[in-house]
Amino acid sequence: QISIEPGVRGALGGRLVERFSQGVSFGNTTPSITFASAEKAMYLNTLGARSLGLRMNGVAKVQVTVAKIYASNVQDFLRADKRYGSGNGDNEEGDGGEYGGSMEGEDGEDNSGSYQYYDLENRGDVLFTRSYTTAALKKQNGLHLLSLSLKDLEFNAPLKGLYVVRVQDSEHLWLREEKLVALTDLGLIARQNADGNAVVFLNSIRTAQPVSGATVHFISTSNQVMGTATTNGQGVARYDSVAGSRLQLGMVTVVKDADFSFISLPKTRVETSRFEVGGLTSNAAHYQAFMYGDRDLYxxxxxxxTNTVVRHDDWRTPPAGLPIKVRLLLPTGKEYVRLGERLNATGAVASRFILPPSIM
Structure with a gap:
């Protein structure tokens, strides 16, 4: 019960005339564990703090398990979404095993909560499992920070891959959250043409500088190596498709010293339907015009x-004296003025539009 006596002054002025009483109830909040970053955000820079932000409520102690999905299995692993399990013993991870754990609480109670998990069977190995008290984890901006060590992650080991980090309540093991983490400083951009050729741009995530001398593997959707290349001084590597090949590019992996990174084409493809990507189109006259002004704001x-340059589709210069029309349109799309011009010997013409002081 909360009571406020008369005479209390309000923040915006005025005083309370009558006594105010209100009953207030406090309930127990539902325990929860979530990662601060979005599900699609998986790249964690090796040159940074290597910390994952966690939002935890009502959890005193957590069990952290980190597993590595080996590079040759990454593509198949990414195709499979999370699976569902429950805390009543019907979990699909079998009898628990090294990664599954037991669904029975420390006090022997039957926990019937449901959860989602990644299936690691025959795809990777568990690197370690450790317990942390929530109070012992560093905090920043309301988040608990889980720091990852390169040594614990076997970063320098010859077998590279993608990491799966699982955080679960030590008391209620069904209360868990899992996240994919690619620990790397290698940022990849891949572009594939309609004919199957591909270009890869490799840059440091921390400095944005090109990374040269890295080994790039082009992997098919059936997990076959289609080709290998090395990035040049601009961080660029190219793949030329083989005519008649049934293989389709599905993933690109890159290794530079101990660092490993990858990009899955189906998972990262940019939807272009809302952009003008049709390319240059021709017209009946087979001419293309280019125009530029002395500045952008008037x-x-x-x-x-303005200066207008006209060229033929095959880049030939049109004949001198070719008549053209240059139009100035208002923001409404209505034509304000039209000029009749003729091209000079270089296939260009300069134009001038005088704007009256009253124009809008």
Whole structure:
């Protein structure tokens, strides 16, 4: 019960005239564990703090398990979504095993909560399992920070891969959250043409500088190595498709010293339906015109100077004296003025539009 006596002054002025009483109830919040970053955010820089942010409520102690999915299994692993399990013993991880754990609480109670998990069977190995008290974890901006060690992750080992980090309540093991983590400083951008050729751009995530001398493997959707290349001084590697090959590019992996990174084409493809990506189209005259001005911003009373360059589809210069029309449109799309011009010997023409002081 909360009571406020008369005479209390309000923050915006005024005083309380009558006594105010209100009953208040406090309930137990539901325990929860979530990662602060989005599910698709998986790249963690090796040159940074290597910390994962956790939002935890009502959890005193957690069990952290880290597993490594080996590079040759990453593509198959990413195709499979999380599986569902429950705390009533019907979990799909079998009898628990090294990664599954027991669904029975420390006090022997039957926990019937449901959860999602990644199936690691025949795809990787567990590196370690440790327990942490929530109070012992560093905090920053309301988040508990889970720091990852390169040594614990076997970063320098010859077998590279993708990491799966699982955090679960030590008392209620069904209360868990799992996240994919790619520990790397190698940032990849891949571009594939309609003919199957691909170009890869490799840069440092921390400095954005090109990374040269890295080994790039082009992996098919059936997990076959289609080709290997080395990035040049600009961090660029190319793959030329083989005519008649049934293989389709599905993933690109890259290794530079101890660092490993990858990009899955189906998972990272940019949807282009909302962009103008049709390319250059021709017209009946087979001419293309290019126009530029002396600046981008003009005020009422200014004079607009433009230059128009016309070329044939095969880049030939059109004949001198070819008549063209240059139009100035208002923001509404209505034509304000039209100029009749003729191209000079270089296939260009300069134009001038005088804007009256009253124009909008």
């Amino acid at each position: 005020r009422p009373g200014d004079t607009i100077y």
